[in-house]
Amino acid sequence: MSDASTDPDKIEGPTPDNAMRAAKAADDGPMLAADGTPLKKSLAKSLRVQKMRALILIAPLLIFVLVSFIAPIGDMLFRSVENQIVSDTLPRTTARIDEWDSASGETPDEALYEALFYDLFVAEARREHTRLGTRLNYEMTGMSSLFRRSGRSLDDISDVYLDQFEDLNEAWDEALPWAELMGDPDWIAEQQAFDEAGEDGRMPRFELREGAINEFPNAAAAYETFARFSQTEEEDSPLEEEPYGLVHVALYKDLTENGYSQYDGPRADLVQEADAAVDGFESIGFKEGMIEIDEDWGNPEIWTTLQMYSPDYTTGYFLNSVDMQKTADGPALRDADERIYGLLFQRTLFMSLVITFSCIALGYPVAYLLSNLPARTANLLMILVLLPFWTSLLVRTSAWKVMLQQQGVINDVLVWLGMIGDGSRLVMINNQFGTIVAMTHILLPFMILPMYSVMSTIPPSYVRAARSLGATPTTAFRRVYFPQSIPGIGAGSILVFILSIGYYITPEIVGGTTGTFISNRIAYHISSSLNWGLAAALGTILLVVVLVLYWAYDRIVGIDNVKLGG
Amino acid sequence: MNDNQGAEMAQAAETDSFVAFERVQKSYDGETLVVKDLNLSMPKGEFLTMLGPSGSGKTTCLMMLAGFETATHGAIKLDGVSINNIPPHKRGIGMVFQNYALFPHMSVAENLSFPLEVRGISKSDREDKINRALDMVQMRSFAGRRPAQLSGGQQQRIALARALVFEPELVLMDEPLGALDKQLRETLQFEITNLAHELGITVVYVTHDQTEALTMSDRVAVFDDGRIQQLAPPDELYERPQNSFVAQFIGENNTLEGVVESINGNQCTVRLDSGDIIDALPVNVANKGERTVVSIRPERVEFNKERLQEGAHLLKAEVKEFIYMGDIFRTRLSVAGNDDFIIKTRNAPDQRRLKPGEQLEIGWLAEDCRALDA
Numbered sequence: 001m002s003d004a005s006t007d008p009d010k011i012e013g014p015t016p017d018n019a020m021r022a023a024k025a026a027d028d029g030p031m032l033a034a035d036g037t038p039l040k041k042s043l044a045k046s047l048r049v050q051k052m053r054a055l056i057l058i059a060p061l062l063i064f065v066l067v068s069f070i071a072p073i074g075d076m077l078f079r080s081v082e083n084q085i086v087s088d089t090l091p092r093t094t095a096r097i098d099e100w101d102s103a104s105g106e107t108p109d110e111a112l113y114e115a116l117f118y119d120l121f122v123a124e125a126r127r128e129h130t131r132l133g134t135r136l137n138y139e140m141t142g143m144s145s146l147f148r149r150s151g152r153s154l155d156d157i158s159d160v161y162l163d164q165f166e167d168l169n170e171a172w173d174e175a176l177p178w179a180e181l182m183g184d185p186d187w188i189a190e191q192q193a194f195d196e197a198g199e200d201g202r203m204p205r206f207e208l209r210e211g212a213i214n215e216f217p218n219a220a221a222a223y224e225t226f227a228r229f230s231q232t233e234e235e236d237s238p239l240e241e242e243p244y245g246l247v248h249v250a251l252y253k254d255l256t257e258n259g260y261s262q263y264d265g266p267r268a269d270l271v272q273e274a275d276a277a278v279d280g281f282e283s284i285g286f287k288e289g290m291i292e293i294d295e296d297w298g299n300p301e302i303w304t305t306l307q308m309y310s311p312d313y314t315t316g317y318f319l320n321s322v323d324m325q326k327t328a329d330g331p332a333l334r335d336a337d338e339r340i341y342g343l344l345f346q347r348t349l350f351m352s353l354v355i356t357f358s359c360i361a362l363g364y365p366v367a368y369l370l371s372n373l374p375a376r377t378a379n380l381l382m383i384l385v386l387l388p389f390w391t392s393l394l395v396r397t398s399a400w401k402v403m404l405q406q407q408g409v410i411n412d413v414l415v416w417l418g419m420i421g422d423g424s425r426l427v428m429i430n431n432q433f434g435t436i437v438a439m440t441h442i443l444l445p446f447m448i449l450p451m452y453s454v455m456s457t458i459p460p461s462y463v464r465a466a467r468s469l470g471a472t473p474t475t476a477f478r479r480v481y482f483p484q485s486i487p488g489i490g491a492g493s494i495l496v497f498i499l500s501i502g503y504y505i506t507p508e509i510v511g512g513t514t515g516t517f518i519s520n521r522i523a524y525h526i527s528s529s530l531n532w533g534l535a536a537a538l539g540t541i542l543l544v545v546v547l548v549l550y551w552a553y554d555r556i557v558g559i560d561n562v563k564l565g566g
Numbered sequence: 567m568n569d570n571q572g573a574e575m576a577q578a579a580e581t582d583s584f585v586a587f588e589r590v591q592k593s594y595d596g597e598t599l600v601v602k603d604l605n606l607s608m609p610k611g612e613f614l615t616m617l618g619p620s621g622s623g624k625t626t627c628l629m630m631l632a633g634f635e636t637a638t639h640g641a642i643k644l645d646g647v648s649i650n651n652i653p654p655h656k657r658g659i660g661m662v663f664q665n666y667a668l669f670p671h672m673s674v675a676e677n678l679s680f681p682l683e684v685r686g687i688s689k690s691d692r693e694d695k696i697n698r699a700l701d702m703v704q705m706r707s708f709a710g711r712r713p714a715q716l717s718g719g720q721q722q723r724i725a726l727a728r729a730l731v732f733e734p735e736l737v738l739m740d741e742p743l744g745a746l747d748k749q750l751r752e753t754l755q756f757e758i759t760n761l762a763h764e765l766g767i768t769v770v771y772v773t774h775d776q777t778e779a780l781t782m783s784d785r786v787a788v789f790d791d792g793r794i795q796q797l798a799p800p801d802e803l804y805e806r807p808q809n810s811f812v813a814q815f816i817g818e819n820n821t822l823e824g825v826v827e828s829i830n831g832n833q834c835t836v837r838l839d840s841g842d843i844i845d846a847l848p849v850n851v852a853n854k855g856e857r858t859v860v861s862i863r864p865e866r867v868e869f870n871k872e873r874l875q876e877g878a879h880l881l882k883a884e885v886k887e888f889i890y891m892g893d894i895f896r897t898r899l900s901v902a903g904n905d906d907f908i909i910k911t912r913n914a915p916d917q918r919r920l921k922p923g924e925q926l927e928i929g930w931l932a933e934d935c936r937a938l939d940a
Contacts (some may be wrong), residue, residue, distance in 0.1 A: 226682070454623045461667040462667050462669060464632075464654070464661075464663070464667070465661065465663055465669075466661070466680070467633070467634070467653075467654040467659040468632055468657075468659060468679035468738075469655075469660075469732070470681050471655055471680070472655055472684075472685045473653075473655075475684055484670065484671060
């Protein structure tokens with residue numbers, strides 16, 4: 001007579017279930033549908049249409065979320081490791097910087113300085129060197145000004161050669177001879193036609209003439225870079241724009257390395273004249289020249305930094321986020337007075353926990369009261385709980401500023417009551433206390449609502465049953481009511497904790513210096529210091545911390561125990 | 567119920583009563599009384615059912631006894647001691663709730679262990695008692711399950727075991743079988759009464775199902791309008807209802823209205839509004855000329871003249887409808903202007919099946935026809 005006897009598995013004799021089991025046992029194959037196809041297959045087929053329909057229904061939102069939310073976040077997170085700016089701006093330098101042994105304590109050889117000069121010269125023409133300086137300045141202060149200063153003075157080196165070539169023959173400082181020397185005749189014709197037409201539009205793309213790169217390995221490459229840059233960035237015709245000094249530097253190098261007495265290409269007159277004269281040219285070493293431009297280039301530490309940040313991807317931002325930095329011996333903690341993010345993370349977690357527990361302590365009795373009142377009264381009081389939502393966040397936060405400041409309402413009242421002296425007004429704003437008070441107030445509804453909806457589903461008969469079984473009111477609450485309200489506390493806590501861990505506006509306004517969160521630092525890096533990589537790394541760490549806490553919560557309490565209602 | 571009867575009951579309560587309500591009143595809003603002057607006395611070991619329509623005050627009485635509501639006036643006594651000011655957890659009363667109220671976050675064993683733990687009973691004793699209680703309801707193998715993993719009937723058994731596990735002398739049950747289907751309800755009715763008698767516990771059982779009340783109880787208290795309308799064993803309640811509410815509420819009933827024509831000890835005649843004269847038993851009519859409602863059970867109506875007393879008054883009747891119900895026949899007649907006069911006859915081999923339109927004469931034994939308040 002136990003109900004278990006109604007369990008279909010236990011009934012013996014002919015029932016539909018048993019008949020099917022018997023049939024299955026008879027031919028141990030897969031279950032078949034009426035038309036002979038395997039049952040699983042025909043089930044999947046009949047469900048496919050439903051699945052497709054569901055997918056179509058959610059498609060607009062899915063696409064919206066993907067495009068406007070997931071993709072930007074993914075891009076932002078990617079910035080935390082992305083470091084292509086160094087190799088993009090200094091391609092020649094990064095290609096060979098690994099040949100240099102940073103542990104030697106010596107400055108690199110001439111070749112690396114030469115590569116750096118070429119890279120910087122091009123970058124300066126494109127005005128990209130300051131961006132790189134800003135980027136590297138995150139890792140080593142002084143980099144930004146070093147790059148800016150160097151950019152201004154690169155001409156000191158190139159002018160040495162430019163002047164000598166110009167003294168030799170004015171043609172070397174003109175546009176056309178260079179174009180004829182390097183350019184493909186077809187391209188020259190097209191470019192001339194384009195220039196004469198004077199129309200807007202794309203210039204015919206510069207092409208080196210056949211053999212130029214073999215005859216002038218350095219100068220041809222330098223000129224090609226110049227011509228392309230001139231065409232696309234400046235929109236000047238290379239036939240009319242005299243090339244920058246880098247081509248002269250490169251040409252000097254070609255002339256000294258190769259013999260051109262047999263040269264019979266275009267402008268052979270100029271080349272042979274220069275080849276004959278080049279031995280008498282005054283020359284300047286790149287290393288010597290760079291160090292003269294800025295003596296920091298003689299500092300191996302600068303080169304160490306460049307070497308460390310030359311790869312396309314870097315852990316530098318993340319190390320920075322945890323108060324570490326790259327050194328020649330691997331990652332190491334920064335000096336004690338430079339550590340800031342560890343403290344901020346700790347403070348963010350600590351304050352979020354304090355805020356969460358304050359919300360539990362303040363919200364639980366309210367939710368309990370609400371759930372035990374008659375529906376009409378409860379609804380009225382619920383409006384009071386929700387009232388803050390109808391007021392702007394800024395207004396509420398500013399109101400706390402008015403309340404808590406030293407000349408504010410609370411201090412005035414305390415002084416008036418004589419509880420504190422006028423000279424010893426309490427400091428309650430622009431510190432942790434202010435942030436905790438204001439954020440507890442702002443986040444309280446997020447705690448009360450899930451608690452209330454869970455508590456209102458707990459029937460009063462449970463506590464009554466516990467009382468009738470002999471439990472005191474305290475025991476009945478502790479052992480019967482409270483355990484059933486935990487899902488509400490869990491949901492509220494997760495909500496409040498995750499909201500507060502990423503909160504920005506309130507700590508910004510009332511937090512001062514001791515009450516700010518990591519999010520304020522992220523915002524600073526996004527909008528003021530423009531170090532997006534670091535901001536992205538900090539954001540990624542915050543995201544990971546939240547996910548880890550979520551996972552831990554799931555392991556300890558169980559995410560199934562989180563209820564927002566019902 | 568008049569004051570005289572109330573006083574009599576209160577007096578009865580003083581002798582040999584385990585549970586007693588003495589002149590108990592209850593009001594929630596200070597304007598209307600939900601329970602009006604309730605007097606009730608129960609001996610130890612009795613199975614008493616409070617039966618009544620919803621809003622009749624029966625559940626309020628149960629809650630006052632359990633301690634979840636306070637009496638506005640009067641005393642509730644348990645074993646001679648007033649428990650008005652004793653909180654629920656000190657009353658030692660077992661209770662089974664309408665929706666079982668099994669703690670969802672505890673296993674079956676933990677649910678049963680709860681009342682023992684709060685009483686500070688040692689672990690080994692607890693295990694013994696839990697096992698014994700689970701055996702009582704044949705649920706031993708379910709000790710490790712959660713309430714959500716049990717069917718309604720199984721939950722009900724566990725709720726019962728939990729109310730019994732700490733061996734209370736008094737157990738209250740608030741419509742415990744209300745949520746179950748008919749067949750399961752009948753099985754459990756039987757189980758609960760057996761268990762109550764075996765253990766010798768006193769049970770106060772609240773229900774609005776009269777069949778349940780009649781089959782389970784030693785005595786039934788019929789509630790209406792905040793008062794006990796009649797407190798009697800099931801057979802007496804059915805056969806000798808004290809007033810027209812009880813007669814209507816318990817079982818099926820034919821009523822005819824009229825005026826008392828003559829009254830002579832425990833026999834009276836009533837002139838119906840149609841002019842016919844019938845014999846009846848005066849229950850709460852005292853004087854000639856009083857208006858009355860007479861009540862006759864369908865199965866006590868007789869149309870076989872041989873079984874009627876000599877000289878009994880007969881009424882003309884016309885068959886309106888014949889319903890075959892298997893074990894019985896249910897026939898609807900038109901009698902003295904009442905078109906809904908039902909008679910029930912047993913499906914016996916010699917039983918006549920009446921046909922619609924048939925004219926016949928019906929009558930009854932005078933003591934089966936009760937002249938009640940109008």
